[in-house]
Amino acid sequence: MLDNHELCTAFNEFVRRDNAKHADEITAGSREALKESSPEFIVKASGIERRYVEDKTGLLDPERMFPNIPERPSDELSLQAEYAVHAAKLALESAGRHAEDVDYIVLGASMLQRSYPAIAIEVQGALGAQGHGLDISLGCSTGTAALQLASQAVALGQARCAMVILPELTSPHLNWRERDGHFILGDASVAMVIEPTDRAKPGSWEIRSTKMLSKWSNNIRNNFGFMNRCAPGTEHHADKLFHQQGRRVFKDVVPLAERFVLDSIAVHGIDAHQVQRYWLHQANQNMNDLIAKRILGRPATAEEAPLILAEYGNTASAGSLVAFAHYNQDLPAGSIGVMASFGAGYSLGSLVLQRGA
Numbered sequence: 377m378l379d380n381h382e383l384c385t386a387f388n389e390f391v392r393r394d395n396a397k398h399a400d401e402i403t404a405g406s407r408e409a410l411k412e413s414s415p416e417f418i419v420k421a422s423g424i425e426r427r428y429v430e431d432k433t434g435l436l437d438p439e440r441m442f443p444n445i446p447e448r449p450s451d452e453l454s455l456q457a458e459y460a461v462h463a464a465k466l467a468l469e470s471a472g473r474h475a476e477d478v479d480y481i482v483l484g485a486s487m488l489q490r491s492y493p494a495i496a497i498e499v500q501g502a503l504g505a506q507g508h509g510l511d512i513s514l515g516c517s518t519g520t521a522a523l524q525l526a527s528q529a530v531a532l533g534q535a536r537c538a539m540v541i542l543p544e545l546t547s548p549h550l551n552w553r554e555r556d557g558h559f560i561l562g563d564a565s566v567a568m569v570i571e572p573t574d575r576a577k578p579g580s581w582e583i584r585s586t587k588m589l590s591k592w593s594n595n596i597r598n599n600f601g602f603m604n605r606c607a608p609g610t611e612h613h614a615d616k617l618f619h620q621q622g623r624r625v626f627k628d629v630v631p632l633a634e635r636f637v638l639d640s641i642a643v644h645g646i647d648a649h650q651v652q653r654y655w656l657h658q659a660n661q662n663m664n665d666l667i668a669k670r671i672l673g674r675p676a677t678a679e680e681a682p683l684i685l686a687e688y689g690n691t692a693s694a695g696s697l698v699a700f701a702h703y704n705q706d707l708p709a710g711s712i713g714v715m716a717s718f719g720a721g722y723s724l725g726s727l728v729l730q731r732g733a
Contacts (some may be wrong), residue, residue, distance in 0.1 A: 377426055377428055377429075377623060378426060378429050379415075379425065380418045380419065380424070380425055380426065381415050382436060384412075384413045384414055385436075386435065386436040386702050387412070387413050387552070387553075387558055388412040389438040390439075390441055390553060391411070391413075393439075395410055397469065400733065410587075411555055411563070412605070412632070413559070414609050416562030418486070421559075421660075421662075422560065422661060423562070423660065423686060424559055424661075424689045424690070426685070427562030427563075427689030428563050428564060428688065429474040429547040429560070430445055430455070430547055430548075431443040431444045435547070435552055437470060441541065443674065445548060454497050455489065456485065456489040457499050457543070459543035459544075459563075460541045460567070461499055463565040463566050464541050467539065467541075467567035467568055467569050468539075468569065471577065472577055473571075475503040475504045475505050475535060476504055476506060477645050478507070478569075479508075479535050479536055480507045480526065480530075481496045481499060481509030481539050481540075481541060482522040482540075482541070483499060483509060483511050483540075484511065484512040484514070484519065484521065484522040484693060485518060485542060485543055485544050485692070486546065487548075487598065487600075489545065491705040494511045496511050496652060497545075505541070510676050512525065514693075514721065514725075515693070515721055515723055516690075516723075517657075517721070517724060518542065518692070518693035518717075518719075518722065519542050519693040519694060519714070519717055520586075520693075520696065520725025520726060521588060521725050522540040523540050523568065523570065523583075523697075524588065524725065526538035526570040527586065530572055535570075536575070537570075537575075537704050538569070539570070540697075541566075541695050542567070543565040544563060544692045545563055546560035546561035546691065547561060547563050549600065549618050551618060552616060554619070555620060557619070557620065560690045561691070562689030562691050563691070563692065564688055564691065564694045564695075566698050569655070570583075573671075573732070578732065579732060580708065580732050581713070581731055581732070582730050582731045583727055583728075583731065584644065584712075584727075584728045584729065584730050585727070587640045587643075587727075588726075589636055589724070590599065590720070590723045591636050591721070591722050592722075593628060593722045595624045595625045595722075596618075596620040596625055596721075596722075597619060598616070598617060599615045599616050600616040600617070604616060606691060623717075629663065629667075630670065631670075632724065633716065633718045636652070636659055636716070636718070636726065637714060639641055640714060640728055641714060648672050650685070651714050653682070653713040653714075654668060654713070655682070655697075655700045655713065657695050657696050657716065657718050658684055658685050658699055658719075659690050659718070660685070664681065664685075680711060682702065684698055684699050684701070688732075695717070696715050700715055707731055708731065709731050709733040710733075711731045712728065713729045714726060714727070714728055714729070715727045
């Protein structure tokens with residue numbers, strides 16, 4: 377756990393050292409001085425108070441400002457696979473299933489640890505699951521996209537027990553030296569079992585419909601990839617980490633997400649107030665509050681659109697599923713809920729869910 381006070385203490389010391397190092401350039405006007413951060417600024421900007429990270433020793437070192445995560449030998453379980461296996465076991469226990477029941481794994485993340493072999497297949501082997509697996513990546517909409525792929529496979533009879541796993545290891549690709557974004561992301565992993573309705577446990581959630589939308593935008597981006605080594609002069613530039621034009625993203629995504637969610641539920645002939653819960657992508661409290669307000673025509677209650685940002689931060693594609701995991705058990709049979717995500721691309725995904733008896 378890394379809270380805002382710890383984070384800002386380290387960040388501000390980095391700022392002071394960097395400004396001192398470049399004092400002559402700052403005085404001459406050829407370089408802009410870095411600004412310090414504060415816990416109050418972070419909460420006002422995002423609603424985030426703390427986040428879970430794989431390693432905070434490197435993040436609290438003003439000379440480093442990125443995690444200490446040693447590489448593992450190829451014959452050991454990768455870190456992202458370790459995250460995935462842990463989440464998968466919890467999901468299997470909750471569903472009353474065993475690993476050998478699983479015959480399809482869709483594993484997704486905003487950034488995958490490697491290109492190949494697929495981490496889904498590594499996890500399949502570690503669990504002892506059957507069938508096949510694949511990796512996908514669609515920014516913060518990866519979770520809803522993975523759920524749709526899994527549900528389609530089940531609906532088509534291609535799988536009897538599918539599993540979606542989202543091991544979001546975000547701390548290594550966040551720029552911890554950048555004031556407007558150094559607090560945003562947190563590490564998390566979550567999984568969900570998808571089965572035919574006739575096999576599901578009583579009280580499970582049925583997927584009533586799904587929807588995806590994409591619209592090209594360059595405002596959230598990460599340029600890290602295998603091509604970087606071909607241009608060594610720029611391979612360590614800041615654009616190889618998460619970066620965004622935050623104000624533009626806010627302005628673009630709020631109306632796009634509002635319309636998308638309303639269109640998703642309109643298919644069922646219901647209005648926004650007949651939905652008991654919205655598990656929205658956990659990006660930013662101000663954004664989530666405004667999207668929910670525009671959907672409902674009034675501010676949403678904490679029960680209608682729960683937030684996990686204060687504790688987890690933005691966990692990329694895992695956020696809406698983590699919110700679902702924390703806030704679904706209290707709803708009675710027949711309840712309608714909407715899970716929705718929106719992220720880089722822009723990409724949007726939604727599922728309309730109904731609780732069974």
